[in-house]
Amino acid sequence: MTLKAPLLHLTWISLLSLALSGCGGIKPFKAPVSQGVVIEQAMIDELQVGLSQQQVRSLLGPNYGQHPFRPNIWDYTYATSNRSLHTDAAGRLQLIFDDQGFLESWQVIEADSRKIKL
Numbered sequence: 001m002t003l004k005a006p007l008l009h010l011t012w013i014s015l016l017s018l019a020l021s022g023c024g025g026i027k028p029f030k031a032p033v034s035q036g037v038v039i040e041q042a043m044i045d046e047l048q049v050g051l052s053q054q055q056v057r058s059l060l061g062p063n064y065g066q067h068p069f070r071p072n073i074w075d076y077t078y079a080t081s082n083r084s085l086h087t088d089a090a091g092r093l094q095l096i097f098d099d100q101g102f103l104e105s106w107q108v109i110e111a112d113s114r115k116i117k118l
Contacts, residue, residue, distance in 0.1 A: 032082035037061050039076050039090045044108065047095075051103040056095060063095075072097040 039060060046059055065075030076093040080086065092109045
């Protein structure tokens with residue numbers, strides 16, 4: 001019986017080490033990270049020259065990229081680590097208002113810069 005116990009322990013240790021050695025190829029789950037405001041093409045299509053800042057805010061949501069030294073320029077940015085999320089979202093939308101606070105122009109900048117690298 002004394003010979004069987006070490007052999008049994010050796011068998012269990014070798015089976016356990018064999019099973020755990022297969023875990024090296026498993027990649028951990030990485031949750032998708034999204035940052036910013038999702039601006040879809042349908043929302044951009046609703047923009048019109050002459051909209052007030054309040055109308056733009058109700059259409060697009062709050063702007064988190066208001067320039068501190070140029071308050072007439074608003075930036076809406078969106079980035080994600082998962083390319084399949086919001087595929088039609090703009091990467092960066094820049095809005096330019098006149099001195100009275102009405103929308104003058106807008107442009108989508110760097111539409112392909114939406115990727116966050118983890």
